[in-house]
Amino acid sequence: MQSVESKILYNDRLAEGYFRLGLSWKTPEVKAGHFVMLRLSDGMDPLLRRPFGVFRVIGAKGKSTRGTGIELLYRVVGRGTTILSAKRPGESLGILGPLGNGFPAPQKGRKVVMVTGGMGIVPLYLLAQRLPEGTLLFGARSKKETFLLDEFRELGIKIKTATEDGSAGVKGFVTALLEKELSTDTVVYACGPVGMLKAVSRLCLDAGVQCFVSLERSMACGIGVCLGCAVRTINHEARENRNYKMVCSDGPVFDGKDVDWELL
Ligand SMILES: Cc1cc2nc3c(=O)[nH]c(=O)nc-3n(C[C@H](O)[C@H](O)[C@H](O)COP(=O)(O)OP(=O)(O)OC[C@H]3O[C@@H](n4cnc5c(N)ncnc54)[C@H](O)[C@@H]3O)c2cc1C
Ligand code: FES
The missing domain is CATH 3.40.50.80 (Nucleotide-binding domain of ferredoxin-NADP reductase (FNR) module)
Incomplete structure (x- = not known):
């Protein structure tokens, strides 16, 4: 688990209330099912970090033109995700992760x-x-x-x-x-x-x-x-x-x- 001060690479609106968020992270060791806790502000609002699953790793093998890190998809449901949706590329976000156990691999032949x-x-x-x-x-x-x-x-x-x-x-x-x-x-x-x-x-x-x-x-x-x-x-x-x-x-x-x- 790392605590990373990350930069927002992009925060694109996908559809009404849905966003795709790219966060810089040099060495994300992420596996399927891991999640991260995001610190959405430096102040008290909101006080607590919010959990989000990792959608994918970006920039792996030099494929991304937008930077190296992780990509999340989120839906705006309350105070924290509303604040997140207003954030712009270049702003900082604290990431704690990767967290959780992730999905186990299937047995062979399943x-x-x-x-x-x-x-x-x-x-x-x-x-x-x-x-x-x-x-x-x-x-x-x-x-x-x-x-x-x-x-x-x-x-x-x-x-x-x-x-x-x-x-x-x-x-x-x-x-x-x-x-x-x-x-x-x-x-x-x-x-x-x-x-x-x-x-x-x-x-x-x-x-x-x-x-x-x-x-x-x-x-x-x-x-x-x-x-x-x-x-x-x-x-x-x-x-x-x-x-x-x-x-x-x-x-x-x-x-x-x-x-x-x-x-x-
Ligand atoms: C392991 C994990 C992975 C997640 N991955 C994603 C993801 O990839 N994309 C995404 O959009 N959301 C994800 N969520 C849910 C996300 O964390 C919440 O939507 C977010 O914390 C809401 O914050 P808020 O301040 O906007 O809403 P709040 O104001 O805190 O809450 C708004 C409403 O959402 C409900 N709510 C808040 N958190 C949760 C929760 N964890 N489960 C069910 N209802 C909740 C509240 O009860 C309330 O009704 C994940 C949650 C967990 C635990
Ligand atoms: S969120 Fe604190 S114990 Fe799980």
């Missing part, structure tokens, strides 16, 4: 299926880059949100979409697509809204399929100190079979069968 909805797509890009033979199942409310898929198409990964209003792909939830993909040699990686993760996890458990979920909780420290991001997990071997884990330092990626979904 069929990889990634399942996501909304901004849950962010940590899956690095995974898709490493596993382009996998399939990405993307769920959204409508076609308007499918612009997030543009970069994935360039990786050559197979993409299937479900929208709630039927304006792109099949009509309905992404879990309907997942049901058709499950076989005993499948491994599932999922990130997105908690309701979706719970449903994905349940489907996988019932089908005997291994499933890794990346959870999101509000985070104050990001490094396992404040205990604010605790989730209850199920320890299948222990006699006292409930315990708590920190999403920031034990996760954010967990085996879906170990999460106590009733409390999320």
